[in-house]
Amino acid sequence: MKTGIEFESSGYGQSPDDVRSLPGVNIADLVQYFDDVRAASFRVVDGISDDELATVFTRRDRSITWSWILGHVLVEESQHLGQVAFIRGMIRGLGG
Amino acid sequence: MASFRDPIKSGLNEYYGKLKQTVKGLTPEELLWQPGPESNHILWTVWHMARVSDRWANSTVLGGEELWTRDDWAKRLGMPVDRYGRGETPEQVRDFPSVEIGLVLQYFDEAHASMLAMVDALEQADLDRDVFAAYRNESLNIGWILGHILAEESQHLGQVAYIRGIQRGFNG
Numbered sequence: 225m226k227t228g229i230e231f232e233s234s235g236y237g238q239s240p241d242d243v244r245s246l247p248g249v250n251i252a253d254l255v256q257y258f259d260d261v262r263a264a265s266f267r268v269v270d271g272i273s274d275d276e277l278a279t280v281f282t283r284r285d286r287s288i289t290w291s292w293i294l295g296h297v298l299v300e301e302s303q304h305l306g307q308v309a310f311i312r313g314m315i316r317g318l319g320g
Numbered sequence: 321m322a323s324f325r326d327p328i329k330s331g332l333n334e335y336y337g338k339l340k341q342t343v344k345g346l347t348p349e350e351l352l353w354q355p356g357p358e359s360n361h362i363l364w365t366v367w368h369m370a371r372v373s374d375r376w377a378n379s380t381v382l383g384g385e386e387l388w389t390r391d392d393w394a395k396r397l398g399m400p401v402d403r404y405g406r407g408e409t410p411e412q413v414r415d416f417p418s419v420e421i422g423l424v425l426q427y428f429d430e431a432h433a434s435m436l437a438m439v440d441a442l443e444q445a446d447l448d449r450d451v452f453a454a455y456r457n458e459s460l461n462i463g464w465i466l467g468h469i470l471a472e473e474s475q476h477l478g479q480v481a482y483i484r485g486i487q488r489g490f491n492g
Contacts, residue, residue, distance in 0.1 A: 240490060277322035291322065295331025298467065299338075299474040306475030307482045310359070318358045318410065 227253055269294065324447065324466075325439050331470045332439070335477050336432050339369065342481050343421060350487050351421055358410045362480050363421065367397075368405030369476045370428035375404065376469050377435040380453045381462060387434060393427045404455070439466070 228247040277291045288296075313320070343351070343366060351363040360368075374386045374393075388394050394401045397419050447463035485492070 274322050274324070277326050289326075289330075291326035292330050294327035295329075295334055295470070298470045299331050299335045299477075302471045302474030303335075303478030303481065305471075306478035309475065310479045310482055314356050314359060 227257070265297075324444065325442065328439050328466050328470070329436055331474075332432070332435060335470065335474045336428075339366070339428075339473075339477050339480065340425065342477065342484055343425075346421070346484065348418055348421075350484070352416070352418060353483070353487060354414065355483060355486055357414075359483075360413055360479065361416070362483050363419070363424070364405070364413050364416050365476050365480050365483075366421065366428070367416075367419070367424050369473055370424060370431050371404050372472060372476075373428065373435050373469070374431040375455070376465060377431065377438040380451055380460070381438055381465060383451070387427070387430055391430065393430075397423060397427065406455075435469070 227249045229249065272290055272294075277289065277294075279290050280287050281289070281293075343362060346362065351366075352361050354361045371388065374388055378384050378390075379386050384390075389401055394403070398417060399419070442462065447461075447466075449462050450459045451462060451465070452459050
């Protein structure tokens with residue numbers, strides 16, 4: 225609601241038009257949302273025992289485990305971080 | 321028995337598998353293309369990712385010799401033994417030798433295998449242990465290192481995918 229973006233939207237599978245038409249969201253609001261998500265994520269991770277790492281979930285018709293999810297979140301988010309840094313570098317130059 | 325090793329290895333195999341897919345079919349020109357004069361190109365990035373993997377696993381954590389020197393990879397790629405990528409200048413990136421991506425990936429395959437073996441040999445107690453990273457002049461916690469490897473390598477993977485996308489378009 226605060227961002228003006230639909231509830232169902234996560235970005236997955238979006239088109240260049242979808243990217244271009246994202247509302248001009250306040251970056252501070254996004255960071256706040258991200259901080260909240262991160263805090264909640266840590267609580268979840270802290271609650272997973274070694275045995276529970278092998279728990280199976282179904283997502284998009286695939287079977288995945290907690291192990292896969294934890295590795296995947298790090299990999300996916302870090303890919304996007306690298307892209308953010310790269311775009312910033314293109315705009316501001318090497319030390320910018 | 322599931323352990324901390326499972327999410328780490330899952331992430332390692334995920335980023336490495338995606339990296340190989342992302343560079344598939346790119347021409348030498350596309351591998352060396354720089355979006356801007358200070359931008360890294362894909363070939364430099366992939367080579368650096370391989371160096372990162374090799375150094376963390378074989379030197380920093382295991383305290384042994386990097387495959388780069390032990391298995392003559394520097395020589396095979398025709399590059400100086402002291403080259404790693406960290407802190408390099410735009411000139412060094414721009415003047416990067418046009419080495420065969422297949423050869424870089426062979427090196428990376430071996431570095432990746434040694435990384436997985438390193439993780440397999442770790443026990444829970446090792447996560448609290450520190451190792452000294454000489455090239456950074458600091459002591460680092462092994463638990464931190466495992467997360468960092470995934471974070472650093474995946475950042476570079478994202479950059480490689482982005483540079484490919486700029487050249488080839490959305491699904492190129």
